[in-house]
Amino acid sequence: MSLVAIKNQVAGLFKRSNSDEHLARLEEPLRNNQTPYGSMNDEERDRAQDAMAEEAIISASKNMGNDDDDENEGGFWNRFDPRVMSDIIIGLSDGLTVPFALTAGLSSLGDSKLVITGGMAELVSGAISMGLGGFLAAKSESEYYHNQVKKEKLGFFKRPEAVNQEAAEVLFEIGVSEQTIASFLKDLDTTPKNLIDFVIRFGKGLEEPAEGREFTSALTIGLAYFLGGFVPLLPYFFCSVVKTGLIVSVIVMIVTLFIFGYIKTSVSLGEDCGVHKKFIEGFQMVLTGSVAAGAAWSLVFLIDN
Amino acid sequence: MSLVAIKNQVAGLFKRSNSDEHLARLEEPLRNNQTPYGSMNDEERDRAQDAMAEEAIISASKNMGNDDDDENEGGFWNRFDPRVMSDIIIGLSDGLTVPFALTAGLSSLGDSKLVITGGMAELVSGAISMGLGGFLAAKSESEYYHNQVKKEKLGFFKRPEAVNQEAAEVLFEIGVSEQTIASFLKDLDTTPKNLIDFVIRFGKGLEEPAEGREFTSALTIGLAYFLGGFVPLLPYFFCSVVKTGLIVSVIVMIVTLFIFGYIKTSVSLGEDCGVHKKFIEGFQMVLTGSVAAGAAWSLVFLIDN
Numbered sequence: 218m219s220l221v222a223i224k225n226q227v228a229g230l231f232k233r234s235n236s237d238e239h240l241a242r243l244e245e246p247l248r249n250n251q252t253p254y255g256s257m258n259d260e261e262r263d264r265a266q267d268a269m270a271e272e273a274i275i276s277a278s279k280n281m282g283n284d285d286d287d288e289n290e291g292g293f294w295n296r297f298d299p300r301v302m303s304d305i306i307i308g309l310s311d312g313l314t315v316p317f318a319l320t321a322g323l324s325s326l327g328d329s330k331l332v333i334t335g336g337m338a339e340l341v342s343g344a345i346s347m348g349l350g351g352f353l354a355a356k357s358e359s360e361y362y363h364n365q366v367k368k369e370k371l372g373f374f375k376r377p378e379a380v381n382q383e384a385a386e387v388l389f390e391i392g393v394s395e396q397t398i399a400s401f402l403k404d405l406d407t408t409p410k411n412l413i414d415f416v417i418r419f420g421k422g423l424e425e426p427a428e429g430r431e432f433t434s435a436l437t438i439g440l441a442y443f444l445g446g447f448v449p450l451l452p453y454f455f456c457s458v459v460k461t462g463l464i465v466s467v468i469v470m471i472v473t474l475f476i477f478g479y480i481k482t483s484v485s486l487g488e489d490c491g492v493h494k495k496f497i498e499g500f501q502m503v504l505t506g507s508v509a510a511g512a513a514w515s516l517v518f519l520i521d522n
Numbered sequence: 523m524s525l526v527a528i529k530n531q532v533a534g535l536f537k538r539s540n541s542d543e544h545l546a547r548l549e550e551p552l553r554n555n556q557t558p559y560g561s562m563n564d565e566e567r568d569r570a571q572d573a574m575a576e577e578a579i580i581s582a583s584k585n586m587g588n589d590d591d592d593e594n595e596g597g598f599w600n601r602f603d604p605r606v607m608s609d610i611i612i613g614l615s616d617g618l619t620v621p622f623a624l625t626a627g628l629s630s631l632g633d634s635k636l637v638i639t640g641g642m643a644e645l646v647s648g649a650i651s652m653g654l655g656g657f658l659a660a661k662s663e664s665e666y667y668h669n670q671v672k673k674e675k676l677g678f679f680k681r682p683e684a685v686n687q688e689a690a691e692v693l694f695e696i697g698v699s700e701q702t703i704a705s706f707l708k709d710l711d712t713t714p715k716n717l718i719d720f721v722i723r724f725g726k727g728l729e730e731p732a733e734g735r736e737f738t739s740a741l742t743i744g745l746a747y748f749l750g751g752f753v754p755l756l757p758y759f760f761c762s763v764v765k766t767g768l769i770v771s772v773i774v775m776i777v778t779l780f781i782f783g784y785i786k787t788s789v790s791l792g793e794d795c796g797v798h799k800k801f802i803e804g805f806q807m808v809l810t811g812s813v814a815a816g817a818a819w820s821l822v823f824l825i826d827n
Contacts, residue, residue: 342818392713
């Protein structure tokens with residue numbers, strides 16, 4: 218990055234967002250449920266609504282089937298499977314902080330070999346606990362989902378009106394008219410599978426879990442924890458004086474945590490979230506790691522003396 | 523619990539669920555999108571559909587406003603705030619396994635004081651990392667949500683047809699007819715706030731985060747981790763021989779992990795999930811903790827010898 222680019226990015230951190238002001242001006246009409254059409258008589262409004270609905274339906278039906286366009290847009294990180302990226306982030310978030318803090322704490326006892334032994338024990342404990350624990354949790358989450366689907370299906374054959382009622386409640390809450398609800402229910406009456414899906418997804422807020430990914434997911438999280446936790450441990454292998462090991466470990470981790478926080482933000486919020494946000498998240502990761510490491514070091518120092 | 527009750531519960535573990543067979547028989551018609559009405563001519567079917575839709579709407583409108591009835595039903599654990607319970611579960615899940623495994627590993631070095639020092643360092647590291655890390659993550663999640671809402675609102679005033687199109691896409695996917703979509707969009711045209719809410723909740727799958735709970739949530743998770751991690755550490759305070767400490771710690775943790783897994787299932791799946799499921803989850807927690815502790819102990823033993 219050139220110096221000018223860095224300067225521009227840092228300057229961007231302090232600029233007030235224009236869209237905030239724009240939004241503030243728009244909040245008021247939205248609160249009063251005003252539409253952007255301006256004043257119209259009833260007939261004009263009716264025609265405008267019809268035209269808009271028709272247009273929306275045509276565009277929507279054109280757009281169906283290539284729904285995953287959005288995901289391929291944007292930055293470098295979107296080229297990877299988002300579920301794998303999310304697993305790596307989960308593993309690294311813990312793996313970069315807890316083992317760092319623990320090894321920093323143990324270093325206060327003044328024995329490099331002890332730091333390495335304790336650190337390795339922590340890496341194995343954490344990786345297995347997160348990996349195996351995550352695997353079993355994902356399994357039971359998926360079981361829960363299928364149980365709910367089963368319940369809903371059985372319920373549909375026992376009392377189809379109950380499922381209809383649940384769907385109607387969801388639509389009522391949104392503020393849809395009774396007439397629309399009636400035609401909605403009639404539409405889905407010929408496809409009960411879709412009706413049940415609708416109630417489960419939007420009424421109960423349950424998403425279908427990714428089937429068969431439990432094992433890969435657990436392995437990814439566990440490995441990410443292990444590899445992340447290895448970073449702060451590495452300097453102690455090469456420094457015979459434990460204090461030097463600690464200092465190198467702290468420097469390495471400040472850089473690593475910042476980079477991780479920065480990249481994590483790009484991945485989870487997309488490239489368009491702004492450099493400002495990424496910098497803040499980077500600093501927050503450094504803060505979390507430093508506070509934990511500082512507290513662990515101080516505690517061990519107090520116990521030991 | 524009486525002996526008979528225990529016997530019945532254990533017997534229940536091996537009974538094949540009746541509802542599974544029932545479901546298998548029903549899956550077939552559902553796959554073919556058959557309705558439970560049996561055979562009817564078009565007019566009869568139309569009348570039946572109308573009657574059912576009307577009934578569903580009447581029941582739904584009666585049921586609105588007392589939506590939280592469901593949550594007060596069921597077991598003992600539902601009396602507590604589910605968000606607090608969920609935070610406690612998150613904290614305990616890690617707090618009961620990682621510190622247990624680490625202290626078991628360190629005990630292999632044969633020094634009780636070292637186990638306590640290392641264990642305390644781990645508790646502080648983990649509690650701060652989970653608490654502070656969770657706090658910052660919740661903050662940025664809430665920021666992300668409000669950013670998305672802002673984007674959607676700005677987008678609505680710039681191009682209201684885009685929001686309409688997104689809503690239409692959601693409905694299309696469910697399999698609703700164009701006519702219903704048109705009347706849906708017309709209904710919500712007078713309440714753009716609801717339309718935007720619909721797109722954010724059902725189109726983008728974002729739920730409004732609990733505002734102002736970040737701090738309480740972080741504190742609860744951190745405290746639960748700390749207290750959970752204290753359980754396996756406690757025996758080492760009272761046993762001068764580290765091997766005795768390890769044995770007591772393992773026994774205490776097998777019981778604790780089982781109880782935690784059992785209660786966790788009651789809380790997250792509700793009392794009606796069956797004793798079978800709760801037993802399995804209890805054993806799975808014991809398994810996770812034991813594997814992690816065994817691996818950590820073996821590793822430290824190998825490094826030390």
